[in-house]
Amino acid sequence: MPVDIHDIEAIIAAQNDWRAHCLNLIASETTQSAAVRSVQNSDFMGRYAEGHPNTETETNRYYQGTRYIDEIERMAQSELSALLGARQVDVRPISGNAANTAVALGMLRGGDSVIVNSTDAGGHISHAPIGVFGRRIQSRGMLLKAESEKGIPMHFWPLTEDHYHIDVPKAVALIEQVKPRMVVLGKSLFLFPEPVGEIAAVCRQYDIPVLFDGAHVLGLIAGGEFQQPLAEGATWLTASVHKTFPGPQRGIVAANLPPEQEKKFWQPVDRGVFPGSSSNHHLNTLPALVVATREMQAYGKEYARATIANAQAFAKALDDAGVPVEAREFGYTRSHQVAVNVSQFGGGVEAAKRLESMNIICNYNLLPGDTDPKAPSGLRLGVQEMTRFGMGPDAMGEMATLMADALKGHDVREAVIALRNRYQDLSYC
Numbered sequence: 001m002p003v004d005i006h007d008i009e010a011i012i013a014a015q016n017d018w019r020a021h022c023l024n025l026i027a028s029e030t031t032q033s034a035a036v037r038s039v040q041n042s043d044f045m046g047r048y049a050e051g052h053p054n055t056e057t058e059t060n061r062y063y064q065g066t067r068y069i070d071e072i073e074r075m076a077q078s079e080l081s082a083l084l085g086a087r088q089v090d091v092r093p094i095s096g097n098a099a100n101t102a103v104a105l106g107m108l109r110g111g112d113s114v115i116v117n118s119t120d121a122g123g124h125i126s127h128a129p130i131g132v133f134g135r136r137i138q139s140r141g142m143l144l145k146a147e148s149e150k151g152i153p154m155h156f157w158p159l160t161e162d163h164y165h166i167d168v169p170k171a172v173a174l175i176e177q178v179k180p181r182m183v184v185l186g187k188s189l190f191l192f193p194e195p196v197g198e199i200a201a202v203c204r205q206y207d208i209p210v211l212f213d214g215a216h217v218l219g220l221i222a223g224g225e226f227q228q229p230l231a232e233g234a235t236w237l238t239a240s241v242h243k244t245f246p247g248p249q250r251g252i253v254a255a256n257l258p259p260e261q262e263k264k265f266w267q268p269v270d271r272g273v274f275p276g277s278s279s280n281h282h283l284n285t286l287p288a289l290v291v292a293t294r295e296m297q298a299y300g301k302e303y304a305r306a307t308i309a310n311a312q313a314f315a316k317a318l319d320d321a322g323v324p325v326e327a328r329e330f331g332y333t334r335s336h337q338v339a340v341n342v343s344q345f346g347g348g349v350e351a352a353k354r355l356e357s358m359n360i361i362c363n364y365n366l367l368p369g370d371t372d373p374k375a376p377s378g379l380r381l382g383v384q385e386m387t388r389f390g391m392g393p394d395a396m397g398e399m400a401t402l403m404a405d406a407l408k409g410h411d412v413r414e415a416v417i418a419l420r421n422r423y424q425d426l427s428y429c
């Protein structure tokens with residue numbers, strides 16, 4: 001007899017209803033299309049497929065029963081390769097973090113040095129001393145601290161005065177001084193493109209590989225509306241496929257290496273993926289990645305362009321409404337994200353909670369200069385999901401007014417729900 005699941009169904013129904021009546025501004029989330037959702041509930045859910053797809057002549061899997069997932073995995077690889085202009089794509093990492101872990105496991109050993117973005121400059125926790133990069137380069141006796149005498153050999157990119165851009169001349173000097181084993185570009189608070197071309201040119205002289213972590217911006221890259229890290233010289237692109245890329249929760253590693261560099265820069269990462277950071281890789285979600293890839297192939301350019309235009313319109317409207325927006329002198333943003341300083345509204349934690357009570361969902365975030373992760377002065381806002389629900393610059397203006405009013409202590413919950421009710425159908429799919 002089936003077990004009672006009414007309570008679980010009720011919680012799921014409540015979640016579905018709640019988030020359909022919220023303005024969702026978490027920069028790492030999206031709502032998947034009906035087609036992406038529909039292909040995830042299948043027999044693949046309970047199956048295993050370690051290794052690579054079999055071919056007519058080679059046995060690459062460690063289990064039988066994989067003929068159909070082999071087909072899907074090859075489709076995912078080849079369709080993403082075409083979309084991203086990449087010769088190599090590994091679709092097995094189960095998340096962006098697992099993709100980064102694969103590169104770190106494959107390429108780094110204790111004592112190796114790396115240069116990354118610090119967390120307060122927007123870097124992801126996986127790049128940090130306590131993340132996989134820090135832990136991978138730790139040798140016995142080293143503290144998990146960067147830039148300290150007894151710490152790990154991790155260095156942070158020097159920044160320009162505004163703190164939102166890498167200071168290229170100083171970065172070049174740091175690379176020449178440290179000669180790191182690897183450098184990492186890309187971040188979580190990601191407003192502007194990184195200087196991939198300049199950094200990669202110097203790294204090439206010393207045979208230092210460049211990882212570009214595009215977890216947040218993969219959809220903008222795929223849409224051709226953000227920088228193109230592989231064409232600009234990055235060795236690998238790691239990413240989540242569920243932030244600005246509207247797929248299931250998974251990750252990828254991509255590269256565009258000539259065959260003679262595969263041994264050095266692709267094979268170790270391949271082993272870093274399996275058996276490194278993933279074994280069985282949640283097979284039921286892989287067909288959904290192929291669907292999302294086709295959606296991006298068809299509508300990605302339009303979607304990426306609309307997302308960035310919306311972020312810029314939202315930032316301007318927030319600024320006009322009295323909410324200080326970061327990086328005003330650079331036009332606020334070139335991505336899906338907007339960063340606001342909410343110190344005058346009680347700080348990031350307090351402001352994010354107040355907004356949640358008004359059905360505006362976002363996350364608090366460190367801003368440059370913040371030192372205590374528990375007392376950040378900022379909020380990070382992403383417009384990619386509301387853009388998919390059809391909002392344009394005018395709706396961004398309405399959303400900014402409501403958000404500013406909420407931060408100033410007004411009750412805007414009903415007005416937020418009314419705005420969201422006008423945008424319930426997904427576009428670009």
Ligand SMILES: Cc1ncc(COP(=O)(O)O)c(C=O)c1O
Nearest residue numbers: 028095096097124187188215240
């Ligand atoms: C820059 C960056 N890299 C990696 C990740 C991890 O991605 P995932 O949540 O898919 O593991 C994130 C998560 O937000 C991120 O911002």
